[in-house]
Amino acid sequence: MLTVRDVRVAYTLGGLELTAVDGVSFDVAAGETFALLGESGCGKSATALAIMRLLPANGRILGGSVCLGEEELLALPECAMRRVRGGRMAMIFQEPSTSLNPVLTIGVQIGEVLAQHGEFPKAEARRRMIELLALVGISDGARRLDEFPYQLSGGMKQRVMIAMALAGTPEVLIADEPTTALDVTVQAQILDLMTKLQAERGMGILLITHDLGVVARMAHRIGVMYAGELVEIAPRREFFEAPAHPYAQALFSALPDAMRRDEELCTIPGQVPGLGEMPPGCRFADRCPHVMPVCREQSPDWRTVENGHVVRCHWQGGSAGEPCGKKGGDNQAAVSGEPILAVSDLKVHFPIRRGILQSTVGHVKAVDGISFELPAGRTLALVGESGCGKTTAGKAILQLLPVTAGSVRLAGTELTSLSPRQLRAQRRLAQMIFQDPFASLNPRLRVSEIVAEGMRALGGKMSTVERQVAVVELLQQVGLDAAGSGRYPHEFSGGQRQRIAIARALAVRPGLIICDEPTSALDVSVQAQILNLLKSLQNDFGVAYLFITHNFGVVEYLAHEVAVMYLGRLVECGSVDDVLRRAKHPYTQALLSAVLVPRLEGQGEVIRLQGEIPSPANPPAGCHFHQRCAQAMPVCRQRYPEVTATESGHTVACHLYA
Amino acid sequence: MNFQIVLLWSDALLWLLLVSVLGFAGLVLRSEPLRAAWGKIGASRKGMAAATLLVVFVLIALLDSLHYRPRLPDMAEGRPVYGVEVYSLLDVVLTQARTRLEKTYSAPFATRLYAKENIEQADGRRVRDYPRLKHGGTHLGDAEDGVAADAFVTALKGWALALALWILLAAALTAALAWRRGMTVRDSWRPPWRCRDGLAWDAVLWTLALILLLAVPLALLSADYHVFGTDKVGQSVLYQVLKSVRTALVIGLVPTLVTLPLALLFGLLAGYFGGWLDDVIQYLYTVLSSIPGVLLIAAAVLMIQVVIDTHPDWFASAVERADLRLLALCFILGLTSWTGLCRLLRGEAMKLRELDYVQAARAFGVGHTGILTRHVLPNVMHIVIISVVMGFSSLVLSEAVLSYVGVGVDPNMTSFGTMINNARLELGREPVVWWSLLAAMASMFILVLAANLFADVVRDAFDPRTV
Incomplete structure (x- = not known):
């Protein structure tokens, strides 16, 4: 249905014409999902934008042909192309929160698309919009139509985007990373929805993604892109069996x-x-x-x-090829003695202030009483969906946020009661690595100054030369060329920047590093480099990691223990085998079932969760999860479950096991 | 010595600004990201053309900021006595234009006054006619019709001279560039014109050509004529325009000395610490910015005027008195204009406070001062630079408005504002006296346009949102 032949796209940057897409050809048949797979910067999105003829002002289609049915799109005048867009071909984008206009209601925005593709009387248009919303799984459409985007959750917004895309009954849907910004449980819902709609309407879908799990779940055929070229096209089975x-x-x-x-x-x-x-x-x-x-x-x-x-x-x-992985030697050494980090009943509440006098009317209970212990040299993964309080917990442990209640003991010292001066001395023991490698390095400082920051602040008396030697050594430890120490962060790629951030944290030889999704902004191949580095650093220096993540592949690979968080509380805690293989809490089970595996087989039945995560400002009474839990009992509505433990140290907070 | 150096406060501040700008330039050359951003300005034709014009204005102002009092012929033996008049180097350069006063108005290139007078002729009869000027076009003698031809010939000479000067300059520049890049002069003749990287020297050369083609003939012509006419007391308008440049630059630059510390301190503190400090600072600037600015300025200036008038003994000369009022005006302009920048900086500091690298620094136990100076301040400097450059032109324009209202600079001080204010009355005359107003407006327009163009380029280079 959609035939793309030898499309070439160039961007003009600083007077130079740079080819971003170089001769890409593929077909998308009716009812088929064709996945364009590749890492960032490979030209996937440029291809999609070229097909829609929506390239930015400095982009240009150099040649090739895009045919939708019999019609050559690249030869159409712009006014005819406007009818095609949204009409015969529609697109949904990665970030649902920026794709909707925040000052217009949902109804106005869908109505705008409807009006482009046919004249309807007002009542008829409204009826059709409610139908569309029902189609994408929004049941109370009549109410939602009058709401503004900020009143909807991320998953809901993406559903609205899909409804808008469907308004013109397109033959081909282009989905540019449609679920990358969403949580796994919501991702499962959206992908289900897309499959269902495709089956009903016989739409062709061009799916752009970097996630092999999404590809395994959705694609019929796969095209792998690398540096602006397609390098492999294969049906799903062949691709996963023998790339x-x-x-x-x-x-x-x-x-x-x-x-x-x-x-x-x-x-x-x-x-x-x-x-x-x-x-x-x-x-x-x-x-x-x-x-x-x-x-x-x-x-x-x-x-x-x-x-x-x-x-x-x-x-x-x-x-075949030889497996490239060297034995990394997992750090299984039983660690005895005192845990490096012991958190008990940690609470972080943010006051909600209203009115002229800014009186406190309630609290957002971002972290609401979590307790765990982390032995030295081990890795604890803190998993959960966005908004569950993982990052807040990490920052509170480092005392970067005021702690409301509870205790944080770092290497035996209670941190919450220390004065700022005493706290400074303890800073050396725990450090943090952040998610976004572009926001975590000061763009105005040289790499050597960034890495030396901790030594300057905590290292006591060190001469400039000593510090310089230490910086070079650190850069080599994280696999960077020492020559880069005089350069500025913007000259480095995302993976290299993350290495710099790791070197900065390592500089003070901490016993604990809190890693806040350090690989989620990176490509798969770069993620592997960073994970290898973290693992080897743990083996060499015995650093303990508190690893905050939502990527279960990373958890399986790196973690020794896992703690699952839901709405500010830990619902399940235990060794990685216990939690991931023998999950007890219904939420953990649902979360694990929604994780997409990049394999042909192995995707079990996904446990559907009802609704969305409730607001932490107003958590449900009783067990926080009961509204979405399939196994909820009357007692779940009344009181929060006690924590129960097995001998292996596997704890779960659920009435089912009480 | 037959002169005494007079250092006015505004002179000191202007030179201090120059020194700090040079110091900043040295800093820029050593820091790579800054060099890259300023390099973008250097590579922009628009930016370099505007900068060239601004440099010319600054040179005029600096020349006008070296003051002295000439020594009077000794009355008695012993202590030397110095005159009450204070002159600047620019006055020396323009001695001719300054001293050749007519009686009253005369049009540009006129040979006669603009008003009729009773003239007593040689035979004793009195006629009512336009009298000849004392200085304008006297070399023509009775051939007063020859003004156009004579002016044209002089202008031609001027253009030829300008062309020669420009070729000399261009050759010197090329040779200098060739020497720096280690090329032969022949190879490097092209680069200034074709250079895509590095500085846009071609724009500089073209702007210089324009300036020379305008200035050299003007200079030659002003030896014989009042090229921009004369004002009510017969002073050359060209001289007034040139003297106004310094006032405009002082007004445009010195208030930033007040604005910057206030805005930086309050903005960063409010944004970074938040809480009650933020509340206090917010109330402060909300209150300040809800008082009408002109009212506040008028009140302050009038108060200063009273102080000045009651203490005549503080000042050795009229120039010093006018200078104090100018400074007071700058000070009060700075006090009323920091709120906008402060608000911007507060927002930016609030954003930066949450960024990961600030969090990382806090995790290292870096103190608040360290975080503010190392992580926050360098990352808001682009906003400061943009707003200073953009604020310049609005300050220059506001001086004109304030002087027009009567609360601007001292009436004795030449400025674009006082020139326009004086010209206001003359617009009501029949026939109208237009040249004073036109000259002031045109030169202010050129100055402000150059500043705005430069601000545009600075914004493009520093604003992270423009790629």
């Missing part, structure tokens, strides 16, 4: 999971070449484990592996 291109293989082997616990993850050395510096031959040659001389001279042609499975690669070997 042919070394890049696709590397993507698979870079994924962390339980099976690779004892080894290092495979990484792809180097990074995607910049737009201006494409190598002449195969663009993957510099990072390819199977590189041959011919790769550097000649760009490979399409080669058929089997029916419908084509690849652009000179290398003809199978997918």
Whole structure:
């Protein structure tokens, strides 16, 4: 239905024309989902925007053809293209919160799309809008139509976006990372919805994603993009059984999971070449484990592996290849003695102030009484959906936020009662690594100054030369060239910046590092590098990690223990095997079932959760989870369950096990 | 010595500003991100053209900021006596234009006054006619019709001279560039014109060409004529325009010395610490910005005027008195204009406070002072620079408005505002006296336009939202 042939897109930057998409061709049939897979900067989104002819002002389509049915889209005048957009072809974007206009009601925004594709009387239009909302699973559509975007949750907004996309009954839906910004349980709902709508309407879907789990769940055929080129096109089964291109293989082997616990993850050395510096031959040659001389001279042609499975690669070997992971030697040494971190009944409440006098009318109970212990040299993963208070807990442990109640003992010292001066002395013991590597480094300081910051503040008397030597040593420990110490953060890629942040935290030799989703902003191959680094640092220095994340692959690979958080409280806690394999709490079970696995088989039945996470300002009475729990009992509505424990230290807060 | 150096307060401040700008430039050269941002301005044609114009204005103002009192012929042996008049180097350069006073108004390039007078002729008869000027066009003698031809010939000479000067300048620049880049002069003749990276020297050269083509003929012509006419007391308008430049620059720059510390201190403290400190500072600037600015300025200036009038013994000369009033005006302008920048900085500091690198610094136990100076201040400097450059032109314009209202600079001090204020009455005359107003407006327009263009380029280079 949608036929893309040899599309080339260039961006003009600083007077230079840089080719971002170089000769991409594929088809999307009616009722089929074609997934464009690749890391950031590979030209996936540029391809989608070129198909919609929505490139930004400095982007230009250099050539090629995009046919929707019989119609050549690239030759249409803009006024005709406007009818196609939203009418025959619609697009949904990654970030639902910025895709809706915050000052218009939902009804006005959907109505706008409806009006573009047919004249309806007012009552009829409203009826159709309610129908559309019902179609995307919003039941009380009549009420929602008069609400503003801020009144809806992220998942709800994405549903509204899909409803808007469906308003023109499109033949092809382009979904650009539609679930990347959403939590796993919501992601499962949205993907279900898309599958259902596709089956009902026979829509073609062009799905753009970097997530192999989403691909495994949704795609019929997959196109792998690398540096502006398609390098492999394969049906789903063939792709997951035997990916042919070394890049696709590397993507698979870079994924962390339980099976690779004892080894290092495979990484792809180097990074995607910049737009201006494409190598002449195969663009993957510099990072390819199977590189041959011919790769550097000649760009490979399409080669058929089997029916419908084509690849652009000179290398003809199978997918086997030696496992690249060296034995990493998991740190299983039983750790005895005092835990490095002991948190008990930690509470962080933020007051809600209203009125002229700013009187406190309530509290947002972001963290509402959590307790756990973390032995030295071990990793505890704190998992949960967004808004459950994970990050707040991490910052409160470091005393970056005022603690309302409870105790935090770091290496035997109670932190909550210390004066600022006494606290400073304890700062050395615990450090933090942040999620966004672009916001965590001061852009005005050199790398050496950034890394030396902790030493300056805590290291006592050190000469400039000593500090410089220490910085160079740290940079080498995190795998960076010491020559980079005089440069500024903007000259580094995301992964390298995260290494700098790790070096900064390591500089004061902490016993505990709180990692706040340190890999969620990174590509899979870079994530593998950072995880390897964190693991080897733990083995070398015996650092304990409190690892805040929502990525269960990372949890399986790195964590020794897992704590699951829901609405400010821990619902389940235990060793990684206990929690992930023998989950007891219904919430943990639902969360785990919603996690997408990047494999053909293995996706069990997803446990659907009703509704959304309630507001922490006004948690439900009784068990916080009872409104969404399929196994809720009368007692769940009355009181919060006690924590029960088994001998192995597996604790759960649920009436089912009381 | 046959002169005594007089250092006015505003002179000191202007030179201090120059020194700090030079110091800042040195800092910029050593810090790479700053160098990159200022490099963007250097690479912009618009920016370099505007900067060239501004530099010319600044040079005029600096020349006008070196004051002295000439020594009077000794009355008696012993202590030297100095005159009450204070002159600047610019006055020395413009001695001709300053001293050749006519009786009253005369139009540009006129040979006669603008008003009829009774003239006693050689034979004793009195006629009522336009008298000849004492200085304008006297070299023509009786051939008064020859003004156009004579002026044209002089202008041609001026253009030729300007062209020669410009070629000399361009050659010197090329040679300097060639020497710095280690090329032969022949190779490097092209780069200034074709350079895509580095500084936009071509824009500088073109602007210089324009300035020279305008200024050199003007200079030559003003030896024989009053090119911009004369005002009510017969003073050359060209001289007044040039003297006004310094006043405009002082008004445009010195208030920032008051604004910046206040806005930075209050804005960063309010944004970074929040809480009751934030409340107090917010109330302070909300109150201040809800008083009409003109009213506040008028009240303050009038009070200062009273103080000045009651203490005549404080001042050795009229210039010093006018200077104090100018400073007072700058001070009060600064006091009323810090609220906008403060509000911006407060918002930015609130945003930065939550950023991960500030959190990381707090996790290291870095103190508040350390965080403010190392992490917050450098990351708000772009806002400060943008607002200072953009504020310049609005301050220059507000001086004109205030002087027009009568609460601006001292009436004895030449400024664009006083020129416009004086010209106001003359607009009612028949025939109208237009040149004074036009000259003041045109030169202020050029100054403000250059400042605005430069501000535009600075904004583009520093604003993180523009890519």
